[in-house]
Amino acid sequence: xxxxxxxxxxxxxxxxxxxxxxxxxxxxxxxxxxxxxxxxxxxxxxxxxxxxxxxxxxxxxxxxxxxxxxxxxxxxxxxxxxxxxxxxxxxxxxxxxxxxxxxxxxxxxxxxxxxxxxxxxxxxxxxxxxxxxxxxxxxxxxxxxxxxxxxxxxxxxxxxxxxxxxxxxxxxxxxxxxxxxxxxxxxxxxxxxxxxxxxxxxxxxxxxxxxxxxxxxxxxxxxx
Amino acid sequence: xxxxxxxxxxxxxxxxxxxxxxxxxxxxxxxxxxxxxxxxxxxxxxxxxxxxxxxxxxxxxxxxxxxxxxxxxxxxxxxxxxxxxxxxxxxxxxxxxxxxxxxxxxxxxxxxxxxxxxxxxxxxxxxxxxxxxxxxxxxxxxxxxxxxxxxxxxxxxxxxxxxxxxxxxxxxxxxxxxxxxxxxxxxxxxxxxxxxxxxxxxxxxxxxxxxxxxxxxxxxxxxxxxxxxxxxxxxxxxxxxxxxxxxxxxxxxxxxxxxxxxxxxxxxxxxxxxxxxxxxxxxxxxxxxxxxxxxxxxxxxxxxxxxxxxxxxxxxxxxxxxxxxxxxxxxxxxxxxxxxxxxxxxxxxxxxxxxxxxxxxxxxxxxxxxxxxxxxxxxxxxxxxxxxxxxxxxxxxxxxxxxxxxxxxxxxxxxxxxxxxxxxxxxxxxxxxxxxxxxxxxxxxxxxxxxxxxxxxxx
Numbered sequence: 162x163x164x165x166x167x168x169x170x171x172x173x174x175x176x177x178x179x180x181x182x183x184x185x186x187x188x189x190x191x192x193x194x195x196x197x198x199x200x201x202x203x204x205x206x207x208x209x210x211x212x213x214x215x216x217x218x219x220x221x222x223x224x225x226x227x228x229x230x231x232x233x234x235x236x237x238x239x240x241x242x243x244x245x246x247x248x249x250x251x252x253x254x255x256x257x258x259x260x261x262x263x264x265x266x267x268x269x270x271x272x273x274x275x276x277x278x279x280x281x282x283x284x285x286x287x288x289x290x291x292x293x294x295x296x297x298x299x300x301x302x303x304x305x306x307x308x309x310x311x312x313x314x315x316x317x318x319x320x321x322x323x324x325x326x327x328x329x330x331x332x333x334x335x336x337x338x339x340x341x342x343x344x345x346x347x348x349x350x351x352x353x354x355x356x357x358x359x360x361x362x363x364x365x366x367x368x369x370x371x372x373x374x375x376x377x378x379x380x381x382x383x384x385x
Numbered sequence: 386x387x388x389x390x391x392x393x394x395x396x397x398x399x400x401x402x403x404x405x406x407x408x409x410x411x412x413x414x415x416x417x418x419x420x421x422x423x424x425x426x427x428x429x430x431x432x433x434x435x436x437x438x439x440x441x442x443x444x445x446x447x448x449x450x451x452x453x454x455x456x457x458x459x460x461x462x463x464x465x466x467x468x469x470x471x472x473x474x475x476x477x478x479x480x481x482x483x484x485x486x487x488x489x490x491x492x493x494x495x496x497x498x499x500x501x502x503x504x505x506x507x508x509x510x511x512x513x514x515x516x517x518x519x520x521x522x523x524x525x526x527x528x529x530x531x532x533x534x535x536x537x538x539x540x541x542x543x544x545x546x547x548x549x550x551x552x553x554x555x556x557x558x559x560x561x562x563x564x565x566x567x568x569x570x571x572x573x574x575x576x577x578x579x580x581x582x583x584x585x586x587x588x589x590x591x592x593x594x595x596x597x598x599x600x601x602x603x604x605x606x607x608x609x610x611x612x613x614x615x616x617x618x619x620x621x622x623x624x625x626x627x628x629x630x631x632x633x634x635x636x637x638x639x640x641x642x643x644x645x646x647x648x649x650x651x652x653x654x655x656x657x658x659x660x661x662x663x664x665x666x667x668x669x670x671x672x673x674x675x676x677x678x679x680x681x682x683x684x685x686x687x688x689x690x691x692x693x694x695x696x697x698x699x700x701x702x703x704x705x706x707x708x709x710x711x712x713x714x715x716x717x718x719x720x721x722x723x724x725x726x727x728x729x730x731x732x733x734x735x736x737x738x739x740x741x742x743x744x745x746x747x748x749x750x751x752x753x754x755x756x757x758x759x760x761x762x763x764x765x766x767x768x769x770x771x772x773x774x775x776x777x778x779x780x781x782x783x784x785x786x787x788x789x790x791x792x793x794x795x796x797x798x799x800x801x802x803x804x805x806x807x808x809x810x811x812x813x814x815x816x817x818x819x820x821x822x823x824x825x826x827x828x829x830x831x832x833x834x835x836x837x838x839x840x841x842x843x844x
Contacts, residue, residue, distance in 0.1 A: 221433060229422075229429035232398040232408065234436070259558050263592055285398070285412045289648070290633055291422050293593075293614075298426040301596040315434065320442045338439045344402055363393055370431055 219265050220245065222302040226266070229295060230273055230286040240276065244269045262303040266296050318376035322369055330365035337362055395425050399432050505536035508573045512551040512560065518543050535571050543567040543585065554578060558592040559600065564617070577601060586619035591632075603639075606656050610635040616647075624656025636661075 220241050227237035227244075247268050248255075255264055270292060277287050286295055305311050323331070336347045348358040391414060397403045398411050415421050505522075511533045518529040521540040527533060529541070529550055543550055543563045550567075553560040559578070563569060567585025572578070577598035580587070583605075591600050591611050602609045604620035607627070614632025618625065627636050629647045636653040637644040638661045645661060647653045655661045 221437065222430075224437075225426070225429040225433040228399055228432060229425050232403055232411070233401045234399075234432075235401065260556075260592055263558065266593070285408055285415065286422070286425075288416075290419055291415055293632060294419060294422045295426060296593045297596045298423065300593050302426075302430060304595070316438055316442065319434075319438055323439075323442055334435070334439065335443060338435045339443055341436075344400070359393070359397075363396060366396075366431075366435070369435075 219262060219303065219306075221306060222262075222299050223265065223269060225302065226269060226295060226299045227273070230292075231276075232285055236276075240269070240272055243272055247272065262300060266299060270296070314377055315373065318373040319369075321376060322372035325372065326365065326369060329361070330368060333358065333362045333365050334369065337366075391421065391424065392428065395428050396432075399425075399429055505538050506573065507534040507536050507555070508571060508578070509535040509552045509554045509561075511535065512553050514550045518550050537571065537573050539571045541567070541569045541571065543569075558590070559594075560590045562588045564588060564619075579603070582618060582620050582625075584620060584622075586617060588615075588617040590615045606639055607653075608637040608639060610637070621656075624654055624659050626652060626654040628652040 223241045223244055224237055227240040228234060231237060231240070244265065248265055251268070255261070273287070273292075286292060326334070332351070333347065336342045336350065342350070344355050344358055344362075347353075347362070348355045351358065353361070394403075394407060394411060394414070397407060403411065411425075415425070511529055511531055513531060514529040514533075519542045520527040520529050520533065520535065521542060522536065522538070535541075535552055541550060541563065543566055549563055549565075551560060551562040561569075561580070564586040567587060568583040569585070569587060570581040570583070572580065575598075577594060578600045580600070580602045581604075582602060587602070589600070589602065589611070591614055594600050594611070599610045602611075602618055604618070604625040606620065606625040609616070609618055609627050611632070611634045614629060614634055616627055616629040616632075616634055618627045620626075627634060627647060629652070633646060633648050635644055636647050636655075638655045640655070641661075643661050645653050653662065
């Protein structure tokens with residue numbers, strides 16, 4: 162199989178980013194599934210867009226990595242972008258065949274340390290032992306994303322479970338995860354105490370994710 | 386219920402709504418039980434999933450029913466443009482591959498090429514090999530050469546004369562090098578990679594291993610469990626020693642099952658009549674370690690009773706070149722600190738380094754007036770140290786070569802009047818001016834145990 166014969170795999174890009182790659186690579190990245198290894202194989206090519214794509218497809222687990230380390234969603238997003246940018250700029254240092262995710266994690270770890278060092282932020286996970294453990298979890302997550310069907314199945318499950326969720330739970334989760342409102346803003350909008358919003362969101366979230374995991378394990382229908 | 390509380394706390398933290406006290410609590414929980422990082426990771430992953438994918442599901446980004454979306458892979462094929470030269474190259478490549486496969490099968494079908502009647506799985510390949518190294522596979526022996534595959538059960542025998550073999554595991558960056566005469570068996574199980582070191586020394590540069598599948602190296606005396614680090618392991622007829630250059634390993638005594646966690650810059654040893662113990666590696670034969678401020682940890686002194694001091698810390702500060710340690714202490718009483726010797730915790734290549742006390746204080750002016758309120762006078766002072774010895778484990782000691790007061794009052798203060806000052810910048814500078822190392826302060830006489838006990842990093 163040549164690299165141009167793309168089929169099957171995992172990449173999750175949305176909106177403008179997907180359009181950007183579709184336009185520049187001549188492949189509809191939303192409908193054509195591109196094997197991750199093929200993308201990484203083209204990382205060192207002169208074509209910048211392939212290189213960017215190779216890096217960007219790792220943004221999902223990187224986001225979780227930074228979020229766990231710093232506990233600030235906005236900072237985590239910034240750090241992901243910085244990591245991707247740094248990886249792109251130093252791509253000549255990547256040794257073809259070396260584990261791509263591990264290379265990115267190395268960059269991410271350095272950025273995390275630099276951020277901690279320069280801005281004296283109160284990061285929680287900066288100890289070597291904890292970072293090493295975090296690396297292991299991130300590595301496992303990266304592996305899961307290698308399976309092209311993984312994200313599809315998860316999205317399927319999420320859609321089905323969302324439809325089964327109660328009105329109140331939907332309302333809470335929508336305000337929290339779609340409108341990105343803080344706990345305080347949600348409580349003001351719903352005229353509830355922050356504690357009630359916190360408990361309600363936690364339970365709704367747990368119910369939704371529990372349902373998703375039941376679906377993924379094949380017990381979705383039975384479980385409902 | 387407690388777990389629920391922890392989950393809720395972690396979620397607050399992940400939502401970016403945790404104040405400093407909550408962050409401290411999260412940090413404490415993780416320090417108390419590092420396995421909780423698994424819970425934190427799970428929640429972070431779920432948060433990421435909900436933030437990223439829930440908007441797509443709810444805002445009609447998932448318009449097409451899941452079941453109707455194409456499940457079969459889509460292939461984008463290049464249009465066929467005749468039977469050009471590229472096709473001939475492809476045909477030639479296929480023929481070459483086929484020929485290679487036939488030759489390979491012939492080779493593999495020879496006696497001794499199989500282990501127990503079943504061809505063992507290939508797990509690694511030789512990257513470099515000096516002459517005279519044999520790979521024992523079943524009843525046959527294969528001469529090690531670049532590109533030779535290593536299979537589960539292969540026993541590598543490196544003879545005398547310091548010959549060296551390097552191999553790396555397929556699919557990752559983990560590399561193993563033998564050093565000198567070595568006998569090593571390669572293994573791989575569902576629970577992770579396995580190596581058995583019968584004798585000799587190996588250096589391991591391990592890439593992060595999959596969760597729950599650590600790389601394990603066993604000797605007669607110890608078992609080293611690693612998830613991703615750089616270390617060397619040597620075993621002889623009486624003991625096994627691990628030296629860790631980066632990351633962490635678990636070092637378990639095979640005799641009693643006791644285990645130590647060995648970190649960067651440390652070694653551990655166990656053997657016949659040698660209890661499980663750990664210490665700091667010296668630089669004899671070790672690779673140079675360039676440290677950042679994150680490699681330097683805070684230490685608390687446990688002084689001898691006569692010099693007991695309750696407030697001595699090393700902390701880290703920025704220095705013009707690299708990093709430096711700050712010693713913050715308040716000496717009690719009048720007793721002078723004896724001559725100091727400083728030892729490296731991690732490899733340092735400098736023969737001479739400078740210890741600069743930006744301030745030290747003395748009660749010298751009040752010596753003749755016992756009724757007067759003690760008045761501290763502050764001096765800046767610089768001391769130059771030179772290497773005087775290395776002990777059996779390779780650690781190095783330096784002694785004071787000379788000292789100068791900052792303002793040119795050379796020799797004005799006698800050494801027995803010198804006390805620790807408020808801050809001391811301890812900086813090792815190598816020829817390139819950038820390599821800095823951690824130090825532990827020792828008193829003048831030789832000791833077998835570290836003078837300081839480790840504390841958590843103070844941020």
